[in-house]
Amino acid sequence: MSDQSADVSRRAFLRAGAGATAVAAGAGTAAAQEEGGGGGGNVKAVFPSYVSDANGPGYEDMRGSSEVTVEVGAGSGGFAFAPTNIWVDAGTTVVFEFVAPSHNVKPNTQPDGGGLAGTEGGQFATIPEGETYEVTLETGGMYTYNCAPHEGQGMKGAIAVGGDVETEELDTGGGGSTRPQVPDAAKSLGIATGFGMAATLGLGYFFIKYGGDYGEYDE
Numbered sequence: 001m002s003d004q005s006a007d008v009s010r011r012a013f014l015r016a017g018a019g020a021t022a023v024a025a026g027a028g029t030a031a032a033q034e035e036g037g038g039g040g041g042n043v044k045a046v047f048p049s050y051v052s053d054a055n056g057p058g059y060e061d062m063r064g065s066s067e068v069t070v071e072v073g074a075g076s077g078g079f080a081f082a083p084t085n086i087w088v089d090a091g092t093t094v095v096f097e098f099v100a101p102s103h104n105v106k107p108n109t110q111p112d113g114g115g116l117a118g119t120e121g122g123q124f125a126t127i128p129e130g131e132t133y134e135v136t137l138e139t140g141g142m143y144t145y146n147c148a149p150h151e152g153q154g155m156k157g158a159i160a161v162g163g164d165v166e167t168e169e170l171d172t173g174g175g176g177s178t179r180p181q182v183p184d185a186a187k188s189l190g191i192a193t194g195f196g197m198a199a200t201l202g203l204g205y206f207f208i209k210y211g212g213d214y215g216e217y218d219e
Contacts, residue, residue, distance in 0.1 A: 043167040045087040045160035050108065050144050054156040056084030067093040070157065072147065073100025073129070079150050081157035088137070090162040095134040102126045103155070105133055106148045111141030116159075123148050137161045 044059060055075055060083040062068045074082035078100040088094065096105050096119075104126050107116045119125070119133050126149065127133065137143065140162025147155040 042170050044170050045085070046166040046168050047085045047158045047160065048109075048142060048144060051085060051156050051158045053154055054080075054084050054158075055154040056080035056157070057082050059083065059085045059087075061087045062092075063087055063089050065089075065092065067095060069095045069097050072096050072098045072105060072127075073103045079147075079153050079155045081147075081155065084156070085158045085160070087160040087165070090140045091136065091138055092161070093134055093136045094159060095132055098127045098129050098131050098133075101129040102149065103147045104149070106146055108144040108146055108156070110143040111139050111161075113139040114141065114143060115139065116143050116145060118145065140164050 044061065047059070055077070057075075057080070062083075065088070068086065068088055070086065071082040074080045081096075086094075104119045104121070104124075106118045106123065107114075110116050115137060116135055119127050137159065141160075142165055143159040143161065145157055145159075
């Protein structure tokens with residue numbers, strides 16, 4: 001094979017390797033953008049004082065998910081919604097999953113046109129463990145709700161819907177570890193880039209071992 005043919009083969013290999021790296025990196029970037037649900041940014045929704053004494057594991061930004069789950073009857077005592085306060089996009093379906101008996105979901109406040117009707121039955125009618133209640137919240141704004149039999153015991157929750165809600169900056173200071181934190185998106189991109197490099201090396205090995213006689217290479 002002539003030197004010209006060898007050069008063409010080597011250029012083809014380089015193009016293939018670069019293409020594999022670009023595809024892998026692009027996939028990693030897309031995965032990073034879709035990962036983890038949260039809407040990102042440096043802000044969180046501000047929730048009303050009604051839920052300031054609520055039981056539960058606190059706040060979670062769940063934007064980016066078309067369906068989310070809130071456990072009813074969570075926590076060591078079984079008197080909490082988990083997560084307690086969430087932020088979702090308009091049009092998200094919220095599934096209330098009853099993980100303990102003798103609880104219900106009753107709306108407290110919601111924006112005009114809000115669709116949080118709560119579970120059926122009277123004020124203190126409860127839902128059996130293992131059942132679910134789901135609602136799709138199309139109207140943006142702040143929703144608060146409770147378990148009617150256990151509201152006085154702090155079994156309350158809230159849902160911020162859409163971007164037209166009050167927000168505050170995330171608290172990134174305070175004590176704890178001072179080590180820099182690597183964002184999940186950066187981790188995903190790093191993994192994808194590493195995969196692309198491995199693919200390039202694999203292609204190189206393949207071309208060298210099985211690509212035929214490239215002829216003598218002139219420096």
